[in-house]
Amino acid sequence: MENKKKENRLKILEAASKLFYYRRFHEVRMEEIAEAAGMGKGTIYEYFPGKEDLFRELFKYSTEKYIHLAREASRGQENSRGQLLALLLNHIDFITEYRHLEYYVFNLGRINFQEMQPWFKKKKNQFLALVEECLREGLRRGEIRELNIRLAATVFTGSFLAALNPFLIDVEKDGKKHAAGVLDLFFQGIKQP
C-alpha cells in the first residue's frame, strides 16, 4: 500500500512535468494532468494539496533527478576531462530525455518561490561542489592550471547552458555533436598562445 502511494505520486509528477514543459502553468488544467496520469481528477488531491504545490514538488523532483544523474555520470571517469565530458553529455541527455524537467531546474529559480530559496541554494551548491570536485582532482593530477575553482565551476556550468539555451542553439539537433567542442574550448581557451 505504501508502495502504491509512492507509485501514484510519481505517475502524477511525470505526467505533470510533460504537460508543463510545453505550456505554462495556467494553460494546463488539473483534469488533463489527471487524465495523463491515468486517474480521476479528485485523486490528484489525495497526493498534492493543490496545483501550486504540485508545481513546486515538480521543481524539487526535477532538480534532484538532475543532480542524481550528474553524480552517477561523473563517477567512474578517470581524469577530469573525462568527468567533465561525462557531465556535459549527461546534461544533453537530460535535456533531451527529460527536457520537460530541465525547465524547472534551470529557470524556475528566478520566479518568486520565496519559501524554497534555502532549499534551492542547497541544491545549487551540491551541484557546484560536484563540478569543483572534478576540477580539484584535475588540479591535483596536474591536468589543470592553478585557477579560481569556484569561478571555473560556475563558468563550466554556464557553458552547458550555452549548449542548450534556445536563445543560442537547437539542442535536439546540435547538442551532442557540440559537446566535445565546448569542452575543448573550456580547456584551451580562445587566446593565441
Added chain:
Amino acid sequence: MENKKKENRLKILEAASKLFYYRRFHEVRMEEIAEAAGMGKGTIYEYFPGKEDLFRELFKYSTEKYIHLAREASRGQENSRGQLLALLLNHIDFITEYRHLEYYVFNLGRINFQEMQPWFKKKKNQFLALVEECLREGLRRGEIRELNIRLAATVFTGSFLAALNPFLIDVEKDGKKHAAGVLDLFFQGIKQP
C-alpha cells in the same frame, strides 16, 4: 496624437514587464497592468488585442532592446578583449537595470510561441553575429587562436548566461566582480600549458 499613442503603448509595456518579472503570466491581472500604467482597464485594449498579445509584444520589445544595447556597447572598443568585456558588462547592466526584460529574452524562447519562431531565430542570429564579429576581428588581429567561431560565440554567450542563472550565482551581489574572471577563463582556458 500619433506621439501620444506610442507613449501610451510604451507605458503599458514597461508597466507590464515589471509586473511579469516577479509573477507568472496568470498571476498578473490586466487591471493591475492598467493601474500601473496609469490608465483604465479598457484602455489597454485600444493598444493591444489581448493579454497574450501584450505578452508577446513584451518578448519582442525586450529582445530588441537587448540587442540594441549590446551593439552600442561593443562599438568603440579597440580589441576583441575589450569588446567581449563590454558585452559581458552590458549583459550584467541589462539584467540589473532591465531585469524584468531579461526574462523574456533568454527564457521565453522555450515556450511554444509557434508563430514567433522565425522572428526569434532571426534575432538570435543577429546577436550571435555580433559576438562572432568581435571574435573574427580578434582573429584577424592575431589576438585569438584559430577555432570554430560560431561555437566560440555560443560558448561565450553561454558563459555569461552562467553569470546570471540563479541556479548558479547571485547576480546582484556577485555579477559584476566576476565578469573579468569569466572573460579570462574564456580567453585562457583551464588547461595546464
Added chain:
Amino acid sequence: MENKKKENRLKILEAASKLFYYRRFHEVRMEEIAEAAGMGKGTIYEYFPGKEDLFRELFKYSTEKYIHLAREASRGQENSRGQLLALLLNHIDFITEYRHLEYYVFNLGRINFQEMQPWFKKKKNQFLALVEECLREGLRRGEIRELNIRLAATVFTGSFLAALNPFLIDVEKDGKKHAAGVLDLFFQGIKQP
C-alpha cells in the same frame, strides 16, 4: 451611479432572501441568485465578496427591516394594548409578507456567526427596548400591573413566536385571527381570579 449601486445591492438581497427561505445555504447556487436578481453571475461579486458574506448581509438586512417596521407599527397607538397588538399584527405581516426574511431574524442567531454576536446583541436590545417602552407607558397610565418589565417584554416577544413557530401553528392560515386571543391571554393570564 451611487444610486444604481445601492439599487443593485438591494436587488441581490431581495432575490437571495427569497431563495434562501425555502432552501438551505448549500442548496442555493450563486447563479440562481444572479438569475433571480436579473443579472450575470459575476456581477454579484461586484457587490459581495462571496456567498457567505451575502448570507450574513441578508441576516443584517432582515433584522433591521423587522425592527424598522415594528417601530413604525407601534407609533401612533394610544395605549399599551394598542401598541402591543400593533406589534403582534406587524409580526404576522412580516412573517407573511417577508417570510423569507423572518428566518434570519429569529433563527440564525444560534448559528455560529461569531463575529456578528455584538451586532446581534445590539439589535436584540433595540427591539426589547421597544416592547419595554410600550409596557412602561402602560404602567404609567395604570393599564398594567407592577411587574418585571424586561421579563414581560421577553415573554411577550416569545408569544409572538408561539404564534408563528411551525412546531405550533400554521401561521399563514391561523396567524392573524389568533393575534387578539394571544394578546388577551398575555393581559389576563390563565389563572382563575
Added chain:
Amino acid sequence: MENKKKENRLKILEAASKLFYYRRFHEVRMEEIAEAAGMGKGTIYEYFPGKEDLFRELFKYSTEKYIHLAREASRGQENSRGQLLALLLNHIDFITEYRHLEYYVFNLGRINFQEMQPWFKKKKNQFLALVEECLREGLRRGEIRELNIRLAATVFTGSFLAALNPFLIDVEKDGKKHAAGVLDLFFQGIKQP
C-alpha cells in the same frame, strides 16, 4: 448482532447531532461524522442511505426524544401549575443537555422536508395535546379560568420558546432562573386587576 446494529445507528445519530448544532448542513463532512462516531466513512452508509437521510432521521430522533422527556416530566405532578413548571424546566434541561437536538425539533420545521410534513404535524399535535391535558385538568380542578385551551397551550409553548431564542435571551445564563417568572406571568397576566 441486532443490538450492535442499533448501537451503531445511535452512535452515528449522536455524533452527527453534535456536529450539526454548531455548523450548518454543508459545513459538516461525512468523514467528520464517521470519525466522531468512531468508525470508517463507508460504514455510515451501512446505516443510512445518505447524508440528507441521516439529517432527517436526526430530526425525527430529536423530536421523539423531546416529547418523550416532556411526557415523563409532567407525570407525577399534582396540579397544573406543577405540571407546567415541570414542562418548562424540562425544556430548559433539554436545550441545555441536548441543545444539539433542540435545533431540529423547533427550527427545522420550516425547512421544506415536504414528505415529512404529515409526520411532523402528528408530533406537534402530540405535544400540544400534552400541554392541553395539563390545562384541562387545571380547569377541572378550578385552578384555571375558562379559556381557549388550544390557544393557551400554544401561547404557553411559545412562552418557553421565548426562554431560549437567542434573539431574546442567553439561555445558558438566564434560562432556569426565569422559568418561574415566565410561568407566573402566564398565570397572572399583566393587566392591572
Added chain:
DNA sequence: CATGAATGAGTCTTCATTCAT
C-alpha cells in the same frame, strides 16, 4: 460487515474581455 482510496458531479470564484456611456 467495515473500510478508505478513488471518483467525478457540482459549484464557487476569477478575470479577460466587451460595450454603453
Added chain:
DNA sequence: TATGAATGAAGACTCATTCAT
C-alpha cells in the same frame, strides 16, 4: 478616445458516494 460596470466562460477544488479488498 477612455472608462469601468457587467458578463460568463473556464477551471480549481470539494466531498458525497461507491466498491474492491
